[in-house]
Amino acid sequence: MPIKKVLVVDDSPTERYYLVDILRKNGFLVETAENGDEGIVKAKALRPDLILMDVVMPGVNGFQVTRILSRDEITKDIPVIMCTSKGQETDRVWGMRQGAVAYLVKPIVAEDLIGKIQGLG
Numbered sequence: 001m002p003i004k005k006v007l008v009v010d011d012s013p014t015e016r017y018y019l020v021d022i023l024r025k026n027g028f029l030v031e032t033a034e035n036g037d038e039g040i041v042k043a044k045a046l047r048p049d050l051i052l053m054d055v056v057m058p059g060v061n062g063f064q065v066t067r068i069l070s071r072d073e074i075t076k077d078i079p080v081i082m083c084t085s086k087g088q089e090t091d092r093v094w095g096m097r098q099g100a101v102a103y104l105v106k107p108i109v110a111e112d113l114i115g116k117i118q119g120l121g
Contacts, residue, residue, distance in 0.1 A: 003049040003121045005029045009039035009065065010054035010083070015106070019052055019083065022110045028117075036060030040068060043075045050117060055084035055095070063098050070099025079120050083108050 006028045008019045016032050023030045031046055033039040035057050043051060051069070055062035062082060069075040079102075082095040087105040095103045102116045 003028070003117055005031070005046065005048045005050075006117075007031050007033060007039065007042055007046060007048040007051045009033045009036065009042075009051060009057075009062065011035055011057040012054070015054065015083075019108065019113075022108075022113060026114055026117075036062065036065040039065050043069055043078060044072070047074070048078060050120065051078055051080045052083045052113075053080050053100070055082060055086050055091070063094060066095065066100050067098040081113075081116055083113070 006023050008016055008030060010016045011034055020030045020032060031042060033042045037060055053062040053066055062084065066080045069078065069080065080100045081102040081104060082100045083104050083106060085106045092103040101120065104112060
Protein backbone atom coordinates (compact mmCIF):
# COMPACT_ATOMS: atom_id res chain seq x y z
CA MET A 1 0.00 0.00 0.00
CA PRO A 2 1.55 3.32 -1.00
CA ILE A 3 1.88 5.85 1.80
CA LYS A 4 0.05 9.10 1.05
CA LYS A 5 -1.43 10.43 4.30
CA VAL A 6 0.85 10.96 7.32
CA LEU A 7 -0.05 11.98 10.88
CA VAL A 8 2.72 13.84 12.75
CA VAL A 9 2.37 13.64 16.56
CA ASP A 10 4.76 16.06 18.30
CA ASP A 11 4.30 18.66 21.03
CA SER A 12 6.95 20.99 19.55
CA PRO A 13 5.59 23.50 17.00
CA THR A 14 9.09 23.75 15.51
CA GLU A 15 9.42 19.98 15.02
CA ARG A 16 5.89 19.72 13.59
CA TYR A 17 6.64 22.51 11.11
CA TYR A 18 9.94 20.88 10.08
CA LEU A 19 8.44 17.42 9.58
CA VAL A 20 5.34 18.75 7.79
CA ASP A 21 7.58 20.77 5.46
CA ILE A 22 9.68 17.71 4.56
CA LEU A 23 6.62 15.54 4.00
CA ARG A 24 4.66 18.07 1.92
CA LYS A 25 7.70 18.78 -0.28
CA ASN A 26 7.75 15.04 -1.00
CA GLY A 27 4.08 14.89 -1.96
CA PHE A 28 2.48 13.58 1.23
CA LEU A 29 -0.80 14.79 2.73
CA VAL A 30 -0.09 15.70 6.35
CA GLU A 31 -2.18 16.09 9.51
CA THR A 32 -0.77 16.97 12.91
CA ALA A 33 -1.48 16.34 16.58
CA GLU A 34 0.06 18.31 19.45
CA ASN A 35 0.05 15.56 22.07
CA GLY A 36 -0.47 11.85 22.58
CA ASP A 37 -4.18 12.01 23.41
CA GLU A 38 -4.89 14.07 20.28
CA GLY A 39 -2.72 11.64 18.30
CA ILE A 40 -4.85 8.68 19.38
CA VAL A 41 -8.09 10.46 18.48
CA LYS A 42 -6.80 11.62 15.08
CA ALA A 43 -5.26 8.22 14.25
CA LYS A 44 -8.64 6.55 14.78
CA ALA A 45 -10.60 9.24 12.93
CA LEU A 46 -8.25 9.86 9.99
CA ARG A 47 -6.75 6.38 9.53
CA PRO A 48 -3.46 7.73 8.12
CA ASP A 49 -1.10 5.50 6.14
CA LEU A 50 1.76 6.33 8.55
CA ILE A 51 2.29 8.02 11.91
CA LEU A 52 5.45 9.91 12.93
CA MET A 53 5.56 9.79 16.73
CA ASP A 54 7.54 11.92 19.17
CA VAL A 55 8.27 10.27 22.53
CA VAL A 56 8.69 13.09 25.06
CA MET A 57 5.30 14.80 25.30
CA PRO A 58 3.15 16.00 28.21
CA GLY A 59 0.55 13.52 29.39
CA VAL A 60 0.62 10.28 27.45
CA ASN A 61 4.11 9.79 25.98
CA GLY A 62 4.90 8.44 22.52
CA PHE A 63 5.82 4.97 23.76
CA GLN A 64 2.41 4.68 25.44
CA VAL A 65 0.56 6.04 22.40
CA THR A 66 2.38 3.64 20.08
CA ARG A 67 1.50 0.71 22.34
CA ILE A 68 -2.17 1.79 22.46
CA LEU A 69 -2.39 2.21 18.69
CA SER A 70 -0.60 -1.07 17.93
CA ARG A 71 -3.11 -2.98 20.09
CA ASP A 72 -6.28 -1.29 18.82
CA GLU A 73 -8.23 -3.06 16.05
CA ILE A 74 -8.81 0.24 14.20
CA THR A 75 -5.17 1.40 14.20
CA LYS A 76 -3.03 -1.73 14.62
CA ASP A 77 -2.07 -1.85 10.91
CA ILE A 78 -0.87 1.77 10.75
CA PRO A 79 2.95 1.83 10.84
CA VAL A 80 4.56 4.14 13.40
CA ILE A 81 8.01 5.69 13.00
CA MET A 82 9.35 7.10 16.27
CA CYS A 83 11.01 10.51 15.74
CA THR A 84 12.57 11.46 19.06
CA SER A 85 15.45 13.01 20.92
CA LYS A 86 15.78 9.84 23.02
CA GLY A 87 18.80 8.27 21.38
CA GLN A 88 19.80 5.47 23.77
CA GLU A 89 19.75 1.92 22.43
CA THR A 90 17.37 0.92 25.24
CA ASP A 91 14.94 3.63 24.06
CA ARG A 92 15.10 2.33 20.49
CA VAL A 93 14.51 -1.25 21.61
CA TRP A 94 11.63 -0.17 23.85
CA GLY A 95 10.05 1.85 21.03
CA MET A 96 10.21 -1.11 18.67
CA ARG A 97 8.69 -3.36 21.35
CA GLN A 98 5.76 -0.96 21.64
CA GLY A 99 4.99 -1.49 17.95
CA ALA A 100 7.10 1.04 16.05
CA VAL A 101 8.43 -0.08 12.66
CA ALA A 102 11.39 2.33 12.72
CA TYR A 103 13.17 4.66 15.15
CA LEU A 104 14.83 7.93 14.11
CA VAL A 105 16.74 10.21 16.48
CA LYS A 106 16.38 14.00 16.24
CA PRO A 107 17.54 16.06 14.56
CA ILE A 108 15.76 14.19 11.77
CA VAL A 109 17.63 14.12 8.46
CA ALA A 110 15.11 14.57 5.64
CA GLU A 111 16.75 11.94 3.40
CA ASP A 112 16.73 9.35 6.21
CA LEU A 113 13.05 9.97 6.94
CA ILE A 114 12.00 9.76 3.28
CA GLY A 115 14.12 6.63 2.85
CA LYS A 116 12.37 4.94 5.81
CA ILE A 117 8.95 5.92 4.44
CA GLN A 118 9.77 4.66 0.94
CA GLY A 119 10.97 1.40 2.47
CA LEU A 120 7.51 0.92 3.98
CA GLY A 121 5.44 1.92 0.94
